[in-house]
Amino acid sequence: MICNKCKTEMVNDCAVTSYMGVEVTITKKRKGMFNNSKDNVKACVCPNCGSVEFYIEKYDDFID
Numbered sequence: 585m586i587c588n589k590c591k592t593e594m595v596n597d598c599a600v601t602s603y604m605g606v607e608v609t610i611t612k613k614r615k616g617m618f619n620n621s622k623d624n625v626k627a628c629v630c631p632n633c634g635s636v637e638f639y640i641e642k643y644d645d646f647i648d
């Protein structure tokens with residue numbers, strides 16, 4: 585991923601943790617299915633300006 589602010593290559597795959605040390609997950613309830621879409625949130629960090637972007641890897645699961 586490229587930084588939106590300074591166009592530097594960002595450092596991918598940084599873990600996102602809360603103050604209690606629990607990983608942040610993102611979920612979406614699915615219509616008519618028992619399983620919810622769920623994935624851990626990851627971040628990439630710009631080593632030049634400190635900008636942070638959040639992303640998930642299993643984004644295909646979130647398509648309706």
Ligand SMILES: [Zn+2]
Pocket residue numbers: 587588589590591592630631632633634635
């Ligand atoms: Zn940057």
